[in-house]
Structures are given as C-alpha cells and as structure tokens.
C-alpha cells in the first residue's frame with residue numbers, strides 16, 4: 372500500500388475515535404414533511420430546509436417537466452460559450468425583480484456564488500469584515516481573496532464598528548454577514564449594519580440562504596424583514612432551500628458589481644450552466660411565492676405554534692421568529708440522546724455539538740415547514756414532551 376493511505380487510515384480512525392464520524396440515513400421517499408428511511412419508515416421530518424414544502428410540490432414538478440420538454444436536459448457548456456438560454460436571462464430578471472435588486476447572476480450553488488465573489492471584486496488594498504458565525508462558503512470565498520480580514524463577534528455592532536475603524540486605511544471596506552444564522556435561527560441586525568456601512572463608507576454583502584423565501588412580508592428575505600431592501604450592495608442565496616430545494620444559487624445586487632462578476636468570477640466562468648430543469652422550476656417557484664400569501668402565512672403560523680408549544684413544555688429554545696428552532700441542551704451527550712429518543716418516536720431531528728457549534732452550546736435543531744400539518748406538529752410536540760420526561764431534561 373502507498374504511504375499516503377496510512378495517513379488517511381489514521382485520520383479516519385481519529386475522526387471515529389472522537390465520535391465525530393458522520394453516517395448518512397438513506398431516504399426511500401421524496402423529501403417532505405413525512406419521509407421513510409431504510410431503517411425508520413414513517414418519520415416526521417423536522418430537519419429539512421424545505422421551509423415552503425416545495426421540494427416535492429406538484430406544480431413545481433410539472434414546471435420542471437415542462438422545462439425539460441421545452442429547453443432540454445442540459446447545456447453542455449458554461450454560460451459565456453454556448454450555455455445561456457432565454458430561460459437563464461428570464462430567471463435572472465425575475466430574481467432581481469423579486470429581491471428588489473439591479474441585476475442577478477446564476478451559479479451552480481450558493482457555495483459557488485460565495486466562492487466566486489470576494490476575490491473578483493476585492494484585492495490586497497481592500498478589507499473584508501466578517502461575522503464570526505458566517506457560513507463555511509463565505510469563509511472559503513474570503514480565503515481565496517487577498518483583502519485584509521477582520522472578524523467580529525456574532526451580531527456585535529460595537530465590534531463591527533471597531534473593525535471598521537481599524538480598516539480605515541483600506542480602499543474598499545466590505546461587511547459580510549449571513550442574513551439568518553443557521554445554527555441559531557437569529558436574524559442579522561441589518562439596520563445597524565447598514566447604518567455603520569454608511570458612516571464608514573463600506574459596502575454590505577448579505578448571504579441570505581436561510582432568509583430568502585422564509586422571512587419578510589413577501590418572503591424576500593432578511594433585507595425585507597429589516598426594511599433595508601435598497602441599502603444592501605450584494606445578496607447571495609441558494610435555490611436549494613426554501614426556493615424549491617433542488618440546487619443552484621445566485622449573486623444579486625448593484626449592476627456595477629454583477630457586471631464584473633459576469634466577466635471575472637471564476638466559479639461562473641469555469642463551471643457549467645444551471646440546468647434548464649431547475650431554471651424553469653425556479654421561475655414557477657417565484658411566481659407561486661409572489662402570487663399567494665398563503666405559503667408565507669402557513670409557515671409563520673406553524674412556526675409560532677411550534678415555538679410556543681416547545682416553550683410551554685418547558686424547553687429552552689433560542690427565542691425568535693424564524694422556522695429554525697434550536698432546542699438547547701448545552702450538554703453534548705444530552706443533545707445526542709434527545710435526538711435518538713425522538714427518532715425512536717418517529718421524529719427526525721439532528722443534534723448539533725462541537726465543533727459545529729461552540730463547546731457547551733449543544734442543541735437539537737428543529738426546522739418548521741409550511742408543509743407540516745397541525746396534527747404533525749402536535750405529534751412532534753407530544754413526542755418532545757415524552758422525551759423530556761424520559762431523559763429528565
């Protein structure tokens with residue numbers, strides 16, 4: 372055996388010994404409020420990003436099928452060679468209209484959107500000021516960029532201001548934050564971020580992957596929720612969560628920035644076009660969200676109901692209004708035990724512990740969907756009540 376494999380065998384063992392080896396459950400149904408896995412049939416799913424329940428929606432599936440008939444299966448090209456259909460331009464225009472921005476550029480994922488953003492628009496003379504809880508794809512995108520880096524404590528505006536002062540000598544100052552922090556379900560203080568950006572002449576970049584299609588009166592996202600739609604310079608987001616749940620991502624914002632990304636962004640130039648199947652379905656997703664307030668109302672109602680239910684039982688949840696509802700156990704082992712007990716009661720939830728969240732901040736993260744029925748939420752709440760008594764939490 373070549374020497375290299377000894378190294379990887381040792382690394383594998385190390386991950387297993389520390390209890391951090393992840394196994395995947397095999398789902399045998401489409402994604403939904405209720406799913407089957409090979410080991411557990413009939414689970415109520417409380418851990419998908421399927422906020423609007425569109426992952427297996429009939430209208431969306433029909434749009435995907437119509438898309439494949441009209442536009443074909445794939446483009447076999449990147450956008451600038453022969454991979455741009457009218458469809459892609461339509462989706463970019465529709466996303467811009469929905470988000471309230473000048474222009475939008477599509478990527479294969481939001482990971483790629485963030486990966487191709489920072490090094491394209493910022494250089495060694497510039498500064499990036501980043502929230503400590505930002506998503507891994509922002510961290511990786513920032514790593515590719517030669518700008519000076521500053522980091523502030525989560526949503527801490529005093530620290531953000533200190534960073535802006537420190538970065539005073541830089542040509543461009545860019546503040547970057549998640550719109551919604553995925554482990555906590557908390558929303559970035561975008562009003563204060565925009566105020567500080569104005570005061571220190573900085574631009575604002577928001578990754579709204581857990582916000583778009585989830586919060587704001589018209590489900591536009593964190594910028595709508597905070598009332599700062601026209602104060603954000605760049606929004607990145609995913610089509611793989613609330614907006615249909617398939618895959619794909621985008622960067623949207625000021626025209627001057629999107630123009631440059633189309634010329635220079637490496638994850639755009641050197642990666643294939645978004646599948647016409649996804650582009651077609653996404654147009655229908657945006658139509659559906661814009662036309663009916665029904666989805667938004669159901670998601671809001673379910674979230675409030677579930678949050679109140681957990682609180683009444685006596686669980687310690689991170690307060691808020693977002694459908695990400697973290698149940699704090701603090702203790703690492705307790706988070707695993709609670710998740711296991713819930714699985715035995717046919718409720719699928721995941722425990723998160725160090726290093727995904729800080730030590731002593733372990734939790735079971737639940738996520739509510741518009742697709743959950745009241746009966747399902749009642750069932751889940753009752754299961755949580757039983758588990759609490761059984762485990763003495």
Ligand SMILES: *Cc1c(COP(=O)(O)O)cnc(C)c1O
Nearest residue numbers: 480481482506578580609611620
């Ligand atoms: C999920 C997520 C991503 C990754 O999106 P993909 O389209 O799946 O690559 C990026 N940023 C944030 C904040 C996310 O929550």
